[in-house]
Amino acid sequence: MTRWPVAITGLGCICAAGGTVPECLDSLYAGRRAPAPPERFVSSHPTPFPVFEVRDFREPPELLRTSALAVQAAREALADAGFSAAELRGLRVGVCVGTTVGSALNDEGFCRAHRAGEEPNLFPMERILNSNPAAVIARAFDCTGPCQTVVNACASGTDAVGLAASWIRGGICDVAIAGGADELGRITYHGFISLMITDDSPCKPFDRDRKGLNLGEGAGMLVLESEQVRARRGARARSFVMGYGSACDAYHLTAPHPEGAGLRQAVAEALACCAVAPDQVCFVNAHGTGTPDNDRVESRVLAELFPGVPYHSTKGYTGHTLGAAGGIEAVFTVACLERGLVPGSAGFANADPELAGEPLRGNLEVTGGLALSQSLAFGGSNSVLLFGKGDAA
């Protein structure tokens, strides 16, 4: 079962916490966040549920915002890895991107016009068909390797990174751009409100008074690289993908298994990839959405599998970015492991006596070499990535 580690040489991120990885880290370490009612779209819902929008970013008209965000994060990650366009063209570069809305045929304006008996312009549908996130990145950077858009709901970004690492190990590509991307719009906003799992105040993951999630948007991308290419370039590994596990609850369409069955199995697989014991993990980036169900199950599993290991949720800074979350949180996990400093969980104030533990309240220095990022999703998908410390800077 042992699978060799895959180097991560570049990181990119855009979300409400910042437009680049350094900006995001500054926000996280400062405990800064600014959830607010949506500004990019209107809602007639009487409750203004706060969201985490990316305010200073505009997508080109021919692309879905999801794909434009993905390209932005991929560009930063490639630059961070030190790849020029010419260097990339000589390599077999794969693209694996997780999303939830990036490939759904769901344009509200088009549907509204059709329902009204009009013959709507086909442009919105053509834009969707031209905006498959992985394909857009492949076109933007002339990538010639495998191209895959993963739609495993909120675990998509985590799965995309794990799958891309497997492609590198299997020799299917030399380099992979992997992560997640999702935009926020009216459809997702009202869909989650209808499920009654959104908080009408800033979200409070793992807190006693948590009421649900706040939605967000953004993209997080990583550049993964084979050892042959890395050695030839002399590129520094910021981190390594040490393990990946995923498993299905087979329990409910929208609720996690009460015992966290799939999550436990996914954690076990990720740790087994490199024969790691739980106490070797120095921190966990939890899914931590702030919904009563998710946080109950996740804290129980963390307490039982990782007793004493600090954990945090970064959704208090970004909102729940759905298919992007796994990519963004993978970037944060790698960057925090590299710096040896883990930010506290924004929004957490009061311990819940019904939960087995509590997340980090403030920033914590860590010295260990391994960190975990985990995602739970609709459909009972559970995915876990284990990261190892990279080369010294």
Add this chain to the structure above:
Amino acid sequence: MTRLVVKGIGVAGAFGTGVESFQSALAEGRATVGSVEVATGEGVVTVPAYRADTAALEEFVPKRALRRVDNYSKLALLGSYLALKDAGMLGADLGRLGLVIASGYGATATTYAFLDSLISGGDTCASPTHFANSVHNAAAANVAITLGIRGPSLTVSQFDMSVPSALVSARQWLAEGRVDAVLFGAVDEVSELVAYLQHRRYGPRHVAAMAPFDAGTESSIIGEGAAFLVLTRDDGGTAYCGIDSVETGNVFGGGLSLPDDALMLLGADGRKELGRRYLDTVAAGATAACYTPIYGSMPAAAAFDLAAAALALKNGQAFASPAGPGPFAPDSAGVSRICSLRLAGPSEYATVLMSKL
């Protein structure tokens, strides 16, 4: 690379349900084209479509348990049960089974129904049931819940390249030993939205039959269905055929080399611009076939191609191509290797090379 084998096939489409129906439709070159009615700005129009029936699912799942399951997930469930039954795995321990589903467009009827709830009821009346079922991995979730599959689960949506793209990852799962078998399938549905888009692009004169290599005619007819395969590593046991390689890429990276000793199975589906690319890509006179007119135009058709190739390789005999006149040589009497070729957009390609065991 790790060689895979196809242990079981589960198919449902306009041709009927199950391997026997599929095989007889392929052998007879039988296309069963139905229709769907769609509201347009000029009134209700009838759009030709290959429609699938999921009634056979009741053999496996009580009707009551399917009340809240939409058509998209029912198709996936039917394909899954049929494939596992064909592989002799129904009722077996599925602890080491992974699930991979590819879909070009996802649950489009439910997606549209959710939008409808938002539009007709207002922002406070969006339907939570439709929203939960419109998520792309809803079919995989329903399959996992109903069958008790607790291994890794993956849903891929890459439009026309969904199937070969997903197959790359399914193969890796088996190569790395994550699982011992993969329930691999593809599903797409005909919905009001899909039919309306077809009508707007190609209407109002719809053709009665697909002619994928008639470069002068737009002849795609939308289809729906599910094609599932049970894949394992080659353990020397009985199986339909082997899968030797899966390649995906794009031509601007160069390197699309096609085997000259394999029957080329072409994914052409009546879209003129794509038909021309197939004609340009495969040498005139090559031995080739195209079975799309049996199941229709949809991204999931790529998995039907794999199922058809598996049957042909098991029989050692290619089915005659129902695709009408084309620049290709007649099918050879015996067949031992088939290369399924899929083209999409201006530059993307995928090949799956399969061989007789």
